[in-house]
Amino acid sequence: MAMKEIRLHGRGGQGAVKAAQLVVRAAVTGGKQAQFIPFFGVERKGSPVFGYLRVADEPIRRKTQIYTPDMLLILDDSLVMLPETYAGLKEGGVIIINSTKSAEELNIPQQAGTVAEVDATAIAEKHLGRNIPNTTILGAFGKVSDLVDTETLFSTIEEIFGKENRKCAEEAYEAVTIIRK
Amino acid sequence: MAMKEIRLHGRGGQGAVKAAQLVVRAAVTGGKQAQFIPFFGVERKGSPVFGYLRVADEPIRRKTQIYTPDMLLILDDSLVMLPETYAGLKEGGVIIINSTKSAEELNIPQQAGTVAEVDATAIAEKHLGRNIPNTTILGAFGKVSDLVDTETLFSTIEEIFGKENRKCAEEAYEAVTIIRK
Amino acid sequence: MSYIDVLREAEDQVTPGASACQGCGGELILRTVLQIAGKNTILGVPPGCMAGAGSVGWNFNSGVRIPVTIPLLDNCASLFTGISQMYQRKGREDVNAVIVAGDGATADCGFQSLSGAAERNEKILYVCYDNEGYMNTGYQRSSTTTKGSRTSTTPLGSVINGKVQHQKYVPLILSMHGLEYCATASPSDMKDFVEKVQKGLAASKKGFAYLHVFSPCPTGWGYASDQCIAVARKAVKSNMFPLWEKDENGYKINKVIKDPMPIREFVQGISKFKKLTDEQIDSIQQMVDTRYAELERLAGKE
Amino acid sequence: MSYIDVLREAEDQVTPGASACQGCGGELILRTVLQIAGKNTILGVPPGCMAGAGSVGWNFNSGVRIPVTIPLLDNCASLFTGISQMYQRKGREDVNAVIVAGDGATADCGFQSLSGAAERNEKILYVCYDNEGYMNTGYQRSSTTTKGSRTSTTPLGSVINGKVQHQKYVPLILSMHGLEYCATASPSDMKDFVEKVQKGLAASKKGFAYLHVFSPCPTGWGYASDQCIAVARKAVKSNMFPLWEKDENGYKINKVIKDPMPIREFVQGISKFKKLTDEQIDSIQQMVDTRYAELERLAGKE
Amino acid sequence: MAERAYITPIADEDLYVLDTASWRVYRPVMDKSKCVECGMCMTYCPVRAIIGTDDKKYKITYDYCKGCGICAAECPRKAIEMVLEGGAE
Amino acid sequence: MAERAYITPIADEDLYVLDTASWRVYRPVMDKSKCVECGMCMTYCPVRAIIGTDDKKYKITYDYCKGCGICAAECPRKAIEMVLEGGAE
Amino acid sequence: MGVIKVLTGNYSASEGAALCRPDLIAAYPITPQSSVVEYLAGKVHNGVLDSNLVQVESEHSAMSVVEGAAYAGGRVFTATSAQGLALMYEPYFRMATLRLPMVMAIATREMTSPETIWSGQQDAMSVRDAGWIQMFCDDNQEITDMVIQAYKIAEDEGVLIPVNVCYDGFYSSHLTTGVDLPLQEEVDAFLPPVHFNHATLDPDHPISLDPMTPGNLLMKYRRSHLEAMKRVPEVVDRIDKEFGDKFGRYYGGMISEYRIEDAEIVIITVGGMTGAGMDAVDAARENGIKAGLVKLRFTRPFPAARVAKALEGKKAFAVIDRSVCFGWSCGPMYMETKASLADAADQYCHFSAIGGLGGADISTDMIYSTIQKLEDNKETKTELETQWYITE
Amino acid sequence: MGVIKVLTGNYSASEGAALCRPDLIAAYPITPQSSVVEYLAGKVHNGVLDSNLVQVESEHSAMSVVEGAAYAGGRVFTATSAQGLALMYEPYFRMATLRLPMVMAIATREMTSPETIWSGQQDAMSVRDAGWIQMFCDDNQEITDMVIQAYKIAEDEGVLIPVNVCYDGFYSSHLTTGVDLPLQEEVDAFLPPVHFNHATLDPDHPISLDPMTPGNLLMKYRRSHLEAMKRVPEVVDRIDKEFGDKFGRYYGGMISEYRIEDAEIVIITVGGMTGAGMDAVDAARENGIKAGLVKLRFTRPFPAARVAKALEGKKAFAVIDRSVCFGWSCGPMYMETKASLADAADQYCHFSAIGGLGGADISTDMIYSTIQKLEDNKETKTELETQWYITE
Ligand SMILES: Cc1ncc(C[n+]2csc(CCOP(=O)(O)OP(=O)(O)O)c2C)c(N)n1
Ligand SMILES: Cc1ncc(C[n+]2csc(CCOP(=O)(O)OP(=O)(O)O)c2C)c(N)n1
Ligand code: SF4
Ligand code: SF4
Ligand code: SF4
Ligand code: SF4
Numbered sequence A, B: 001m002a003m004k005e006i007r008l009h010g011r012g013g014q015g016a017v018k019a020a021q022l023v024v025r026a027a028v029t030g031g032k033q034a035q036f037i038p039f040f041g042v043e044r045k046g047s048p049v050f051g052y053l054r055v056a057d058e059p060i061r062r063k064t065q066i067y068t069p070d071m072l073l074i075l076d077d078s079l080v081m082l083p084e085t086y087a088g089l090k091e092g093g094v095i096i097i098n099s100t101k102s103a104e105e106l107n108i109p110q111q112a113g114t115v116a117e118v119d120a121t122a123i124a125e126k127h128l129g130r131n132i133p134n135t136t137i138l139g140a141f142g143k144v145s146d147l148v149d150t151e152t153l154f155s156t157i158e159e160i161f162g163k164e165n166r167k168c169a170e171e172a173y174e175a176v177t178i179i180r181k
Numbered sequence C, D: 001m002s003y004i005d006v007l008r009e010a011e012d013q014v015t016p017g018a019s020a021c022q023g024c025g026g027e028l029i030l031r032t033v034l035q036i037a038g039k040n041t042i043l044g045v046p047p048g049c050m051a052g053a054g055s056v057g058w059n060f061n062s063g064v065r066i067p068v069t070i071p072l073l074d075n076c077a078s079l080f081t082g083i084s085q086m087y088q089r090k091g092r093e094d095v096n097a098v099i100v101a102g103d104g105a106t107a108d109c110g111f112q113s114l115s116g117a118a119e120r121n122e123k124i125l126y127v128c129y130d131n132e133g134y135m136n137t138g139y140q141r142s143s144t145t146t147k148g149s150r151t152s153t154t155p156l157g158s159v160i161n162g163k164v165q166h167q168k169y170v171p172l173i174l175s176m177h178g179l180e181y182c183a184t185a186s187p188s189d190m191k192d193f194v195e196k197v198q199k200g201l202a203a204s205k206k207g208f209a210y211l212h213v214f215s216p217c218p219t220g221w222g223y224a225s226d227q228c229i230a231v232a233r234k235a236v237k238s239n240m241f242p243l244w245e246k247d248e249n250g251y252k253i254n255k256v257i258k259d260p261m262p263i264r265e266f267v268q269g270i271s272k273f274k275k276l277t278d279e280q281i282d283s284i285q286q287m288v289d290t291r292y293a294e295l296e297r298l299a300g301k302e
Numbered sequence E, F: 001m002a003e004r005a006y007i008t009p010i011a012d013e014d015l016y017v018l019d020t021a022s023w024r025v026y027r028p029v030m031d032k033s034k035c036v037e038c039g040m041c042m043t044y045c046p047v048r049a050i051i052g053t054d055d056k057k058y059k060i061t062y063d064y065c066k067g068c069g070i071c072a073a074e075c076p077r078k079a080i081e082m083v084l085e086g087g088a089e
Numbered sequence G, H: 001m002g003v004i005k006v007l008t009g010n011y012s013a014s015e016g017a018a019l020c021r022p023d024l025i026a027a028y029p030i031t032p033q034s035s036v037v038e039y040l041a042g043k044v045h046n047g048v049l050d051s052n053l054v055q056v057e058s059e060h061s062a063m064s065v066v067e068g069a070a071y072a073g074g075r076v077f078t079a080t081s082a083q084g085l086a087l088m089y090e091p092y093f094r095m096a097t098l099r100l101p102m103v104m105a106i107a108t109r110e111m112t113s114p115e116t117i118w119s120g121q122q123d124a125m126s127v128r129d130a131g132w133i134q135m136f137c138d139d140n141q142e143i144t145d146m147v148i149q150a151y152k153i154a155e156d157e158g159v160l161i162p163v164n165v166c167y168d169g170f171y172s173s174h175l176t177t178g179v180d181l182p183l184q185e186e187v188d189a190f191l192p193p194v195h196f197n198h199a200t201l202d203p204d205h206p207i208s209l210d211p212m213t214p215g216n217l218l219m220k221y222r223r224s225h226l227e228a229m230k231r232v233p234e235v236v237d238r239i240d241k242e243f244g245d246k247f248g249r250y251y252g253g254m255i256s257e258y259r260i261e262d263a264e265i266v267i268i269t270v271g272g273m274t275g276a277g278m279d280a281v282d283a284a285r286e287n288g289i290k291a292g293l294v295k296l297r298f299t300r301p302f303p304a305a306r307v308a309k310a311l312e313g314k315k316a317f318a319v320i321d322r323s324v325c326f327g328w329s330c331g332p333m334y335m336e337t338k339a340s341l342a343d344a345a346d347q348y349c350h351f352s353a354i355g356g357l358g359g360a361d362i363s364t365d366m367i368y369s370t371i372q373k374l375e376d377n378k379e380t381k382t383e384l385e386t387q388w389y390i391t392e
């Protein structure tokens, strides 16, 4: 597998960093190579945060920001208003977004390939009582991408965040809808 | 006049530095070039101190220690026991020393030319009540060397240290004896 | 003017959208101090949550409406010595030189420069908001952290349970420097706080004024964001944070608590204290009592 | 053992030929402290007259008979934190970690590291010999210099007459750090001094001990070399330098002066004070009285 | 400054303002009927989102209120209620 | 250490001793007849040049005494006199 | 073989340090380094690591405390960044010149001003002439491995110089990835308990540490320091091999090279940019550009000979610096790379003369002797040994 | 024409500073600098000089206090040596990177350890990459003159960088000689009242000084700093001429040369050793050796082009350093002199690339662009402009 570059977009407090680190762990557990770099702005609750996640079979050498992602993982659909969110997405690139909006409302860019949507906020609030959609959206990620083994992903979630979070992910795994192909 | 290099030897508290700075002042007042560098050991009262004095017509460039002095100005005759005191004295070099001892007792080195002696301690104690022989020995220096104008020297002493010190210098000017030529 | 009217009328000098956490005591302190200090003020906010919250700005935008700078973590008081002296020199005694610094900048990294400026009696109002830790870097212990607290450098481990030492009581230490004015304040007691800022500003025209303000931190300490004032109030009521001042008339306890709340009660519901042992609680209680007794003696109450 | 026997019997750890000036109070303090601390001591002497006098040695020769180092001017207490902790770790609690530092190293340049070590309650005995200035570099003012003193950076000029500020009273500031032991001492009161060194050493097995010792300096202050003890005695008698201590039982004034000598008398014959104006003398007197009253209150004497 | 010279980093253009209202999960709602205009809510609001009005009353502004709930907790009259954002006001 | 490696500056050879006796201008001379062996002179001598002797008396040693005069000034019996060096003892 | 753990760069440093069993750790937080000491504090508070942990009030004290512990023979560790490094500069310099072996991690960060908390190598680069060995890591694995190797290098009795293990703030310090963590037994076997006693304060063997030192003698210490620096490359090579043999990971010593043999074009990198550099080289190769890469693993001592050798016969090179050299209007490693090539010029006989340190004189005669030496060798057109104005 | 006064080097610095009418002076003693501030304190206490004098508790505060005064637009002065310089390093770096013009005298002193108080240039040399202009004086006259010129250089609106006027501790600081002291009116005419307002805190024009700055923007400030550094040689030349025309003393700008025209052999000196160097050159000439001397008057910015030019066609050179470069096992100015000669090699196309400061990324594409630029120019065998990874 060639290296896949995934950019995360979320807001301070949504747990994007933790989620991405978890993916690295799951990938490494599964014998893959993976790397995550959070981008530090003046990070406060609610402010936009980025992260750069890479998964590959071969060792990953670059430790840079991601300019032309293969995939976007968007934890908060209000972020699509920012120009940087969709910037550089590869031709046919995948978008996974926590939303209930339509592709038009989300202003999905031209070059996007698969666009997957899940109401991670609702699922998280159901199971966790709070809008911390990070583990939830990982369920959708597990479904849409084949970068990490699904069972490893779920068990890693459970190991680190506990049963309820696993439930979130599992529900999202089922609930995710492809709104564009 | 070619540059003359004079090394001062004294003990902490005898005022060697002040005396040498005074010579610089007198020389400069007289239109000459002059320079003095004190050598800083762990200077405390009673410990040996050195200083490097240069007088010339032309600008003095080097700012180094003096290894082969043209002249030695020794404020305390107990210092002749130290090997560094006479070290490097030029062939025919001049020694001016605060002492009442004989040339033999002073162990005057072979290559020395004129050796002048004055009992600066006695003169200083007479006029100043303390063994601060610095201005006194300048009187001998004024007599033996022709590096600075004598009257300028005396008036500089008076200006900086007062009348009593001038008296010391004047008395030393008269009292100095050449014990070797 | 009543303190309420003061706060009602005075312009807020800080950006309305500052990124301090919800319910941050520091933000309340910063805004309050600057409302009273007003436009004619040069402000210093060293690295720490209040700078991190945006008060010094970003890119080409400032975080406050007045001239502001971010000193080094370790040189607030000496940097402001230079600023203050230059304004004196220009004959602009009207300009306030005000620092709002965290406990880390105050009690630790910048303590020497603070002590030096205090000794020289520089014309500065120095306000320390004490949230008992290095919050901006992720809540590590500072010297003002209460014994037993959980911080990220003093975790509640199986061999060492939180911070080992008692807190360094900076205001009393500073007051021994012979300042123009020295006081403690709490956001729970706004009238007292406002008056002390006013006194401090006035004193800073003659010399060094120091104000040490209790600054509850929901994020670091672990309590609900609406409890800021409640926590501060309990600190005052338990003598964990007694309110006093020292001016030319000596020491004075501004609020004498008849029947102080036990420390055991104060620490309830604050998660940094959640695993305090009985021994640790007793030890804090004893420190609090001893310190209060000392204050009483200084205030001539014995 | 009586203090005289202690001094009579204990070995002098310092080179017999040290280059401190004739009649230096610092030399007396250094030798006395080390006689009591003894061989099993690691000594730190930062830059200053006592290091300059040769105690740290020259070339391949040491100035004392015990292990010694010269910390930076600004890190005595933190350097010794490392040393002390390593000896604790080795199970060598018997080893004394002792610092003998000047007022500059203590109150100014090294104050932050001192305050930090005090807060952490490191097992160190820190002795400050206070000659009220930076003597080793030629007598510049320090923060402990008495107001009005002539120093080489606060000369008696036509517009400014000596030092402007009052002295920083370090021992009281330190005592507010909650140390194991804190005291002042004077070479004029040898019994008291010897006992305090002993207590300080004992306390340093449990935590931080601080001793602030009056250290008259004939060269810098300008008085005859035989007057060292006389000057120190007058300082005690005038309450310019009151003798007190703080231990687990609180503050105690060790020597209560019935009828304190006026400051006007104390300053006689010391040439750094030779041009004090009446106003300056009154101001010092007032500072002394205020401070003493504060000490009395702390000691519960009011 | 027409074009920046990039000599010294200074901020002189505008205020740096974050949309802190977006952090709000619960919204403070004042019940004017209970309010006695004591001003406590204003004095304690860390954001200064509660302001005095010309008529000597107090008003919650929502542009930057972070929804911390201090005003509600401190109101002596319990005149402020925290309501889930998006829900009915 | 046979030959120095010049790794770290350490002093381990001997004591660094200055001839401080040479500073002395006045010499303290004790009048044994006046002395009451109180030991004050010893306690105050900054050089520790006054030592206790086996017979419980005190003795001035001159190898390093700087001649400061403190002992003379502090002796309660005025049993020590400062005499100009070189003069009669 | 070790155990794979998923770690940030900072945790990689902490794990490496913990495996070396430090006697004492000084902790002071600064972004982006803070989690190094937090992680270690967690281990100490939980009894997993038996180290003294000192929570100081500033970095100046952090360095001072570990310095004191080294005076008592301890193995010590701390970590810092940017302003912290700047604040500790005075004791930092002294740690090196007392030749006290220790390891300090630097999560490199840009220096204020402008006010910043972000990545950049200016902090470590600006203090590169304070006597420490400095090395820069590319990835998390290298961070762990190099902390361990660094103790061995620092404590080598031919070296005895403290080591900075540097890695990029955020880009490495906050990068999460899998790390093959050596086992404690393996590290114990690789790294013996600390033992140096050239500078130990001990009541049973009283010495003075750092007595006043006249200039001529001081120069002997300085010369010895420089000679130890000269030995570093060979020690680094030896330890690289020993480590590789044991743990299966070799790093190449002072520099490492990538696709360099037939390259015409060389880029020289420092630290975490290296990975991207290799990717760029690959891309260039794909486009027919004969590119290669040299990574400066150690910047102090500067591997001048190896850099010059690597560039031999190449056509073009650029050095990529994540810091500036204010005095040269370029990057510092670029400037020094140029210095390492000067000898290729073969135009002059030349050498460095050093004298007058610590108050020693630079006399007219000394300078004359330099002139004479140049005169005697002027036709050689080579660099001669550094001349020291030491009068033995 | 001025008035001849007999002064030590330190007093020469003080007199120079006093003639510039500083608003504020921070004083902290350290051997061998102390008498600089003592002398100024004397003037202030006696009302001869109208400056605010702040007696701080450490050099860290000395630099901080003057920094604060500069924030308020003041002309400021202080002086230090060795440990003092080391202790103030953090605010020292910031003073330069805020581009606040000031002058600080450094009576250079060896760095501890070994414990020392004596002469040596290690202090200033070790911090030469902190953004200041550094120059070294040979004699007392130059000290006075250069303090005055330094204000003019620092405050030049194309420069705005603080200046260290360095001179050797003891050998110059304590050397007494005659100095031709400019008159106050003359200096007033030469040096206008301070005026810079790029960084002024003033309630009437509120700004934030030093807000948080992202990496890409930070690099613009750094680049501007380096560009200002590049302008320094020309400003120094201009001011040297202006000063010479007014006071009759010309110093030659960035370097000065002695008997260099027909020399085969060149020694390069820094600071007070220069006088002895000239004497040695004369002696060598008398013995038939074609010697000459180059004095590095300014070391920051390093006068690379002028050094290279001066050495053109020579046979042999040595650089005499009164400090060491730990990373190169030679003297620092020797290493940099070598760097200044590398271009003569004409072997490579080469340049410096700078990026990733302040958290900015160094992406694979950026590195690729460097490779491309090298590829495009590989046959030119010259140095190209520094490449900045700034995305405009
Ligand atoms: C010399 C130095 N060391 C460390 C830091 C990193 N640092 C920035 S803010 C901070 C904590 C400040 O704590 P405090 O002053 O209590 O403010 P708070 O964040 O709690 O509001 C630290 C350690 C720094 N900026 N400078
Ligand atoms: C950082 C630093 N600044 C300045 C000095 C110079 N210095 C050496 S000793 C000294 C004065 C020390 O004064 P104090 O501690 O009172 O000792 P004293 O000389 O009075 O005995 C100073 C300023 C130094 N060594 N280090
Ligand atoms: S961490 Fe605490 S102090 Fe910092 S902004 Fe948040 S609540 Fe305020
Ligand atoms: S100057 Fe003063 S303190 Fe220093 S050695 Fe002399 S008498 Fe003692
Ligand atoms: S605190 Fe309550 S009663 Fe008082 S003004 Fe606010 S809402 Fe009204
Ligand atoms: S919820 Fe908090 S921020 Fe909002 S108005 Fe109330 S106190 Fe202010």
Ligand code: SF4
Residues within 6 Å of the ligand: F030, F034, F035, F036, F037, F038, F039, F040, F041, F042, F058, F074, F075, F076, F077, F078, F079, F080
């Ligand atoms: S002080 Fe006087 S009486 Fe006492 S022992 Fe000494 S000489 Fe004798």
Ligand code: SF4
Residues within 6 Å of the ligand: D023, F028, F044, F045, F046, F047, F048, F049, F050, F060, F064, F065, F066, F067, F068, F069, F070, F071, F072
């Ligand atoms: S004169 Fe001074 S040094 Fe000599 S014995 Fe008496 S007290 Fe000691």
Ligand SMILES: [Mg+2]
Residues within 6 Å of the ligand: C048, C102, C103, C104, C129, C130, C131, C132, C133, C134, C135, C142
């Ligand atoms: Mg804090």
Ligand SMILES: [Mg+2]
Residues within 6 Å of the ligand: D048, D102, D103, D104, D129, D130, D131, D132, D133, D134, D135, D142
């Ligand atoms: Mg002192």
